[in-house]
Amino acid sequence: MMSNSLELPSYLEQSSAVSARFEKLQNRPVKLKVEDLTKKFDTPKGDILALNNINFQIHRREFVSVIGPSGCGKTTLIRILAGLDFPTSGNVFLEGRRMEGPGAERGMVFQDYTLFPWLSVKKNVMFGLEIKGLGKLNAEAEAMEWLEIVGLAKFADAYPEQLSGGMKQRVAIARSLANRPEILFLDEPFGALDAQTRSSMQAYLLKIWQNVDVTVFFVTHDLDEAIYLSDRIIVLRANPGEIDELIEVPVPRPRSSGQFLTPEFLATKKRLEELIRPPELEQNEVIPMIRLTEVGDEVE
Amino acid sequence: MSEKKFRKRNYWFNIRKELAPGCGTILTVCSFSIPLLVWVTVSYVPFIWHPDIKLEISADREGVTTVFTAGDRVSKEFFPTFLKGVREENNLVLSARKENNPLSVTRRENIKRLRHLAPLGIANGWLESDEQQNDKKLFELWKGLAEGTLISTEIILNKENLEIIKDNWNVLTKASPDFNLKLYPTEALLKLLPQGVPSNPVYLPAPHEVLSAGWSDFNTVPENGMPTMWERYRHSLTIIFWGFAYSCMLGIPLAILCGSFDFFSKLHEPFIDFFRYMPAPTFSVLFVAFLGTSDAPKIMLVFIGTFFQLVLVIANTTRLLENSLIEAAQTLGANRRQLLTRIILPGILPNLYNDLRILLGWAWTWLVIAELIGEKTGLTGFIDTQGTRYNFDRVFPVIILIGLTGFFTDRLLHWLRHLFFPWTEEARQAPKGLLTRFLLSLNDRNTCFWHTK
Numbered sequence: 179m180m181s182n183s184l185e186l187p188s189y190l191e192q193s194s195a196v197s198a199r200f201e202k203l204q205n206r207p208v209k210l211k212v213e214d215l216t217k218k219f220d221t222p223k224g225d226i227l228a229l230n231n232i233n234f235q236i237h238r239r240e241f242v243s244v245i246g247p248s249g250c251g252k253t254t255l256i257r258i259l260a261g262l263d264f265p266t267s268g269n270v271f272l273e274g275r276r277m278e279g280p281g282a283e284r285g286m287v288f289q290d291y292t293l294f295p296w297l298s299v300k301k302n303v304m305f306g307l308e309i310k311g312l313g314k315l316n317a318e319a320e321a322m323e324w325l326e327i328v329g330l331a332k333f334a335d336a337y338p339e340q341l342s343g344g345m346k347q348r349v350a351i352a353r354s355l356a357n358r359p360e361i362l363f364l365d366e367p368f369g370a371l372d373a374q375t376r377s378s379m380q381a382y383l384l385k386i387w388q389n390v391d392v393t394v395f396f397v398t399h400d401l402d403e404a405i406y407l408s409d410r411i412i413v414l415r416a417n418p419g420e421i422d423e424l425i426e427v428p429v430p431r432p433r434s435s436g437q438f439l440t441p442e443f444l445a446t447k448k449r450l451e452e453l454i455r456p457p458e459l460e461q462n463e464v465i466p467m468i469r470l471t472e473v474g475d476e477v478e
Numbered sequence: 479m480s481e482k483k484f485r486k487r488n489y490w491f492n493i494r495k496e497l498a499p500g501c502g503t504i505l506t507v508c509s510f511s512i513p514l515l516v517w518v519t520v521s522y523v524p525f526i527w528h529p530d531i532k533l534e535i536s537a538d539r540e541g542v543t544t545v546f547t548a549g550d551r552v553s554k555e556f557f558p559t560f561l562k563g564v565r566e567e568n569n570l571v572l573s574a575r576k577e578n579n580p581l582s583v584t585r586r587e588n589i590k591r592l593r594h595l596a597p598l599g600i601a602n603g604w605l606e607s608d609e610q611q612n613d614k615k616l617f618e619l620w621k622g623l624a625e626g627t628l629i630s631t632e633i634i635l636n637k638e639n640l641e642i643i644k645d646n647w648n649v650l651t652k653a654s655p656d657f658n659l660k661l662y663p664t665e666a667l668l669k670l671l672p673q674g675v676p677s678n679p680v681y682l683p684a685p686h687e688v689l690s691a692g693w694s695d696f697n698t699v700p701e702n703g704m705p706t707m708w709e710r711y712r713h714s715l716t717i718i719f720w721g722f723a724y725s726c727m728l729g730i731p732l733a734i735l736c737g738s739f740d741f742f743s744k745l746h747e748p749f750i751d752f753f754r755y756m757p758a759p760t761f762s763v764l765f766v767a768f769l770g771t772s773d774a775p776k777i778m779l780v781f782i783g784t785f786f787q788l789v790l791v792i793a794n795t796t797r798l799l800e801n802s803l804i805e806a807a808q809t810l811g812a813n814r815r816q817l818l819t820r821i822i823l824p825g826i827l828p829n830l831y832n833d834l835r836i837l838l839g840w841a842w843t844w845l846v847i848a849e850l851i852g853e854k855t856g857l858t859g860f861i862d863t864q865g866t867r868y869n870f871d872r873v874f875p876v877i878i879l880i881g882l883t884g885f886f887t888d889r890l891l892h893w894l895r896h897l898f899f900p901w902t903e904e905a906r907q908a909p910k911g912l913l914t915r916f917l918l919s920l921n922d923r924n925t926c927f928w929h930t931k
Binding site: 339 | 812825899900901902903
C-alpha cells in the first residue's frame with residue numbers, strides 16, 4: 179500500500195556508483211556456472227519438474243540470493259549446487275571444473291545448524307581442517323582465529339547444545355569458512371532465528387563477507403534479507419521451477435539497516451513482491467468475513 | 479505485604495508434569511515397599527490367605543496310599559476329613575479294647591505308629607534328624623511325654639494327643655517296662671492325630687524362610703562336588719558376558735553398516751528380520767549336537783537370542799541419526815570412511831549405549847533358557863533342581879539375585895551415561911541417576927510436598 183503512494187523509481191535504475199560496481203563485478207572471473215539444470219522427481223502421480231532449464235553464473239566475491247514462493251525448488255537448487263543432490267540433467271561448473279558430489283571447496287550452512295553435538299565448539303570448527311590434513315595444533319590455532327572473527331572465542335570449549343540459536347549459526351559459519359571454500363552456500367540460515375537475532379546475524383554476515391574472499395550463494399524467503407545482503411537476486415517461479423527474473427539490486431554498498439526505507443530498496447522490494455505474488459492472484463482471493471460475536475461498541 | 483504462596487490443586491495427578499523430587503522419591507520407595515509389604519502381610523497375618531494346614535504331626539490311614547509326613551501341606555477343606563479318618567480308626571481300637579477283644583496288629587505296624595512322634599522329637603531337639611528310626615530313643619520320648627518329664631515346647635500337643643500318648647504308654651509298659659523291641663505289644667496302639675498350623679501354599683514361602691534358605695545356600699559348600707552358589711553365579715555371569723560380547727562384537731559393526739549403507743540393509747536385514755522370529759530355544763538341540771554339552775551351546779543361545787534383535791535395533795538407531803549432520807560433514811570434505819568413524823559412530827553412541835542396556839536385559843532372559851540346555855548349570859540349574867523338589871524357599875533367593883543383578887547393572891549403566899556422554903542434555907541437567915537422586919533426596923527434605931507451607 180505504502181509503496182504505491184510513493185513515487186518510486188524503477189528498480190532497474192541504478193546510481194552511477196552502483197552501475198560502476200556491477201561493471202567491475204562482470205569483469206571478475208566466473209566462479210560458479212550453472213548450465214541447463216533440470217531436476218525431475220518421480221512420484222506416483224507422475225513426474226514433477228522441480229527445476230527446469232536453470233542457467234546463471236556467479237562471479238568471484240559476488241553475493242547472490244535466491245528467493246521464490248515455497249515449493250519453487252530453492253532448496254533443491256542449493257542442494258544440487260552443493261553436491262548433496264544430483265540433477266536430472268545439466269551441469270555445475272566451479273571455476274570451469276565440472277562438479278559432482280559434495281566437496282570441501284563448496285561450504286554449506288544449513289538452517290538447522292548441524293553442529294556436531296559431541297564435539298566442542300572449537301573441535302567443530304577444527305573438523306574440516308583436520309580432515310584436510312592440518313595438524314592438530316595448526317587446526318586449533320586456526321579454529322580459534324575463526325571463533326575470534328565470529329566473536330565466540332570464549333565459548334570454544336562449550337558444547338553446541340549450550341549455545342543459543344544465533345551463536346550456533348555463527349559457529350556453523352565459522353566452521354564452513356575455516357575450510358576456505360571457494361563458494362559458501364547458505365540455505366535459509368537465519369530462518370529459525372527470532373527477528374532481532376536475525377537482523378544482527380545479517381549484519382554479521384555482511385561484515386564477514388566483506389573481510390573474506392568468498393563468494394556467497396544465499397537462499398531465503400525473506401525479501402528484506404535478500405535485498406539487504408545481495409548484489410543480485412535470482413527469483414524462482416514454482417511449477418515448474420524456473421528463473422523468473424534476475425535482479426541487480428540498485429542499493430549502494432556499504433549496506434546498513436538504515437537503507438531499508440530508501441526509494442531503491444522499496445522499489446526493488448515492490449518488484450520482488452509482484453514477482454512472488456502476482457497481483458491478479460490477490461484480487462481473486464476473497465476471504466469470507468463472518469462476525470460470530472459482537473462487542474457492541476461498533477469499533478472496527 | 480503478605481506473600482501468598484501459589485497453591486497447586488491436584489498435586490499428584492497431572493498429565494505429563496513431573497513431580498517434585500521429594501515426591502518422586504517417596505513413590506520410588508513405595509514402588510519397592512508396597513510389594514514387599516504385601517508379601518509380608520500375606521505371609522504373617524493368618525486370616526488373609528493361608529489356605530493350607532502345614533502338618534507338624536502326621537498320621538496315615540488304613541487303606542489310603544497317600545502318606546503325609548510332617549512338613550507337608552494339606553488344604554483346610556481336606557484336613558477335617560483326614561482328622562476324622564484317624565479318629566475313627568482310634569475309636570475302633572478303643573471300642574474293641576472295651577469289649578475285651580482288643581484288635582491286634584503286627585509288631586511292625588505298632589513300631590511304625592510309634593515313629594510318628596519322631597518329627598516332634600526333632601523339632602524339640604531331642605532327636606537328631608537322622609534318628610527318625612531310632613526306636614530306643616523314641617521309646618524314651620514316649621516315656622517322657624507320657625509321664626510328663628518332657629514337655630514339647632516347639633509343637634504344642636493338643637489334649638487328645640496327650641491322652642493318646644498316655645494310653646499308648648500304658649499298653650507299651652504292660653508288655654515290657656524296659657525297651658525291648660522283641661517284647662513290643664501286638665495289641666493295636668492308637669495313632670497320633672494329625673496336628674498342624676495354618677500356612678500358605680508351598681509356592682509362597684514367607685520372607686524369613688526365603689532369607690534363611692538363601693543365607694544357608696550361599697554360605698554352605700554342597701556335598702557331592704556340586705558347585706557353590708557363588709560358583710554358579712559366576713558361571714551364569716560368564717555365559718551371559720560371552721554371549722552378549724560376541725553378539726556386540728559381530729552385531730554392532732554389521733548394524734552400523736546396515737544403518738549406513740542401503741546396500742547392506744537390503745542384503746542382510748530381510749533375512750535377519752525373518753530369522754529373529756524363529757524361536758532361539760528351538761535351536762538348542764542343534765547347538766548341543768555340534769557344540770557339545772559344555773558352555774559353548776549356552777553362549778551360542780544367548781548370542782542367537784540377542785544378535786538378531788541387536789542388529790535390527792542398532793541399524794534403526796543408526797538410521798535415526800540426522801542426515802544433515804552427515805551432509806554437513808560431506809560439505810566439510812569428509813570421505814566415506816571419515817563419515818563412518820567421525821560422524822556416524824560418535825553420533826549414535828549415546829543411543830547405541832541405551833540400546834545395549836535394554837538388550838542386556840533380554841540377554842538375561844535367554845540365559846535362563848540357555849542354562850537348561852545340555853547339562854543344567856548355573857543359577858537356573860539350581861532353580862530347576864530345587865523347583866522340582868518343591869523347595870521354593872530356596873528358589874526365590876536365586877530369582878531375586880538374578881533380578882537384583884539385572885536391575886543394578888542397568889541402573890549403574892544408566893547412571894554412568896552422563897559421564898560417558900557429557901554433551902547430551904541429561905548430562906547437563908541435575909544428576910538423574912536413581913542412586914544419586916536417592917542419596918540427594920535423603921538430604922534434601924525441603925522439596926517434599928508437605929513443606930509447601
